[in-house]
Amino acid sequence: MATKIRVLIVDDFAETRESIRKLLQFESDLEVCGAAGTGKEGITLAKQTEPHVVLMDINMPDMDGIAATEKVLEEVPFAQIIMLSVQSDTDYMQKAMLAGARGYLAKPPSADQLIATIRKVGDIAVKLEQKKSIGVEAVAAPVHVQRAGKVITIYxxxxxxxxxxxAVNLALALHTVDTPTVLVDASVQYGDATVFLNLQAKNSIADLADKSVELDPEVIDSVLVAHGTGLRVLSAPPSPEHSETVQQGHNQVKRLLRFLAQTYQYTVIDTAPTLDDVTLTIFDESDVIVLLAAPDIPTIKNVRLFYDVAERLEYLGKIMLVMNRVDKRFGITAEAVADNLKQPVAAQLPFDERTAIQATxxxxxxMMGDRTRPLVRAVLELAQTLRVRLTEVREAAPEEEKKPIRTGILRPR
Ligand SMILES: Nc1ncnc2c1ncn2[C@@H]1O[C@H](COP(=O)(O)OP(=O)(O)OP(=O)(O)O)[C@@H](O)[C@H]1O
Ligand SMILES: [Mg+2]
Incomplete structure (x- = not known):
């Protein structure tokens, strides 16, 4: 018989606990293993019952849901936490995701939504629990976990x-224990992502793009560098001369990205502006292309030209237009850009030179500093928008095959 998904309810309202319990009792594959009225009680019950899924209220009197999430995950690493929150708590929700929560639902969730979410994340927990019992440290060693990861390109x-x-800050926002993330610097001539992270890399994407290299997860892992947060980074080549190797090895880059997507929940790719073989290969492999615009005319002109190319190459459906460096003093609003391009702006990041340059x-x-700053919050919101969009993509097209390996630049399919 299949393992039942054990669900722990943590909420300070007895009525909420009871109504969820009643709702779940008719589902034969789910079992409520406990209900706690405080964060601390939730942690104790999690230790005792080892739940697959924890439905966690965010606001509780003794300890908030975020701190409780961290503690529960320390005790039961395979548990999947679903935060329950009233709509206005978006900031908390983002913090919760960073603390390791798997998802969130607005309160009160509909019965269908709640049950479907529990099943979805519960299946993951059951698999992780099984892996643990046969001695595979799935959570501690994300590099060996099989996942259908998502590829996000910043262009x-x-x-x-x-x-x-x-790219750097978004990758950090997306990276959690549950959603291990890798940042790939595919700005192959003058890539500087490692500088932004103060990392030294001995090897780079050029070493993996070399056609003579037999790619496998261990080889790839040996080339990545680990940031203090656990984020993995694949560096750009040390000098522009090596970029040739990467261009020539763009089919190898495609295989590399497919390997990374098996291992990492999110692969975030930094790019150069040129539409070369590597960049197009990356677009082919991407689930989302975050198209960055800024409120100045030359950039908007190029963005418009890019939309034409994207239409020809069938990338339109993947594009998410994001405005960076937004400041009302510049006289061009995000609304005006959306109007001009006839494309919706999915997110806006404010102009904040001090924060951006100091960090660099x-x-x-x-992303590692004060999270109340508008620029930081805007990137957290972008991360959340992407999580939601990528979940929707997965639900809408579960079996979608990635496109075959391309040959030739800008060749229409
Ligand atoms: N929202 C922002 N507000 C103010 N300054 C910003 C913002 N975003 C980026 N910057 C600054 O703009 C400069 C260029 O940023 P960055 O290097 O990330 O751009 P890029 O598109 O990767 O450039 P390149 O073409 O060199 O690859 C940096 O000095 C960075 O600190
Ligand atoms: Mg750059």
Missing amino acids: SPKGGVGRTTV NQGVPF
Whole structure:
């Protein structure tokens, strides 16, 4: 018989606990293994019952759901936490995701939504629990976990718009114990993502793009560098001369990305503005292309040109237009850009030179500092928008095959 998904309810309202319990009692594959009225009680019960899924209220009197999430995951690493929160708590929700929560639902969730979410994340927990019982440290060693990861590319058809800034900080926002993330610096001539993170890399993407290299997860892992947060980084080549190897090895880059997507929940890719073989290969492999625009006319002109190319190459459905360096003093609003391009702007990141430049020069991304700053919050919101969008993509097209390996630049299919 299949393992039942054990569900722990943590909520300070007795009524909420009871109504969820009643709702779940008719589902034969689910079992409520406990109900706690405080965060501390939740942790104790988690230790005793080892739940697959914890439904965690965010606001509780003794300890908030975020701190409780961290503690529960220390006790039961395979548990999947679903935060329950009223709509206005978006900031908390983002913190919760960073603390390791798997998902969130607005309160009160509909019965169908709640049950479907529990089943979805519960299946993951059951598998992780089984792996643990046969001695595979799935959570501690994400490199060996099989996942259908998502590939997010940060692109702009103009230099200096903030691709690296966004790629680095977004990767940090997406990286959690449950959603291990790798940042790939595919700005192959002058890539500087490791500088933003103050990392030294001995090897780079050029070593893996070399056609003579037999790719496998261990070889790939040996080339990645680990940031203090656990984020893995694949560095750009040390000098522009090596970029040739990567261009020639773009089919190898495709295989590399497929390997990374088996291991990492999110692969975030920084790019150069040029539409070369490597960049197009990356677009082919991407689930989402974050197209960065800025409120200046030359950038908007290039973004418009890029949309034409994207239409020809069938990338339109993947594009998410994001405005960086937004400031009302510049006289061009995100609404005006959306109007002009006839494309919706999915997110806006404010212009904040002090935060951005200080972080870059210190090699400490702003995502690691004060989270109340508008620029940091905007990147956290972008991360959340992407999580939601990528979950929807997965639900809409579970079996979608990635496109075959391409040959030739800008060749229409
Ligand atoms: N929202 C922002 N507000 C203010 N400054 C920003 C913002 N985003 C990025 N910057 C600054 O703009 C400069 C360029 O950023 P970044 O290097 O990330 O851009 P890029 O598109 O990767 O550039 P390149 O073409 O060199 O790869 C940096 O000095 C960075 O600190
Ligand atoms: Mg850059």
